[in-house]
């Protein structure tokens with residue numbers, strides 16, 4: 439029960455600094471595993487609250503697509519996380535500055551918190567402004583619904599902290615939403631670096647990609663942009679253009695600024711989303727298959743958490 443309450447607080451950033459720093463790696467809890475079950479509980483709750491309040495309930499096809507994409511996106515981290523961790527340790531061992539910061543002091547905590555969030559801002563911005571990175575991030579933006587399965591951010595201090603409204607704008611394909619609100623926990627980075635935009639009531643946010651992909655195929659949702667880049671690579675003339683394709687924005691083509699010509703297809707209201715109907719038996723089969731994958735995935739996460747701790751003991 440105490441652990442459950444702690445996971446709940448961890449999910450909403452309601453931990454005291456002293457609860458989040460640890461003297462060595464072995465004592466760091468497996469946060470992703472800790473909150474995964476809670477996250478799923480919230481998704482189920484959201485589903486029933488939407489039905490109760492007569493709102494559009496999360497669609498199963500869209501939810502399956504988001505959760506599957508989430509699982510697929512975690513697969514590389516099962517192998518790569520140790521690289522990330524090694525990089526941290528490598529830098530820490532070589533930078534005497536970090537060693538002078540006491541590991542259990544609130545100042546260290548806040549410096550690290552702000553530093554990580556600033557890093558997140560720029561990494562996220564790069565994921566949108568550099569084609570090659572966009573190829574992996576676009577999956578997160580392909581959802582045409584916006585609910586817990588797409589993202590979870592909670593806060594109220596709209597000026598400083600990122601809010602659901604700010605992040606809705608980030609997920610919009612309306613012209614005023616493109617390349618805006620990259621912030622993670624704080625929205626101040628967007629205000630500082632000029633990428634902040636307020637949600638507009640008169641122009642409701644239409645979610646998804648500028649050119650909707652109209653599929654729930656998990657392989658297509660992951661790879662469609664890479665395929666597009668591959669085709670462009672052969673179409674473009676000259677090596678200069680071919681190379682520019684990788685580091686310029688996803689909307690770039692020869693003769694326009696780095697981030698494209700600034701023209702986007704207009705939104706037609708009411709917004710139509712991709713929503714193929716399945717025969718009931720296929721829907722039931724998919725649901726059971728999906729649950730099975732989810733359970734297997736949870737057990738992989740769990741055993742990995744355990745083996746990591748064991749290895750280091």
Ligand SMILES: [Zn+2]
Pocket residue numbers: 562566575578579608
């Ligand atoms: Zn994004």
Ligand SMILES: [Zn+2]
Pocket residue numbers: 578588589605608609
């Ligand atoms: Zn998001």
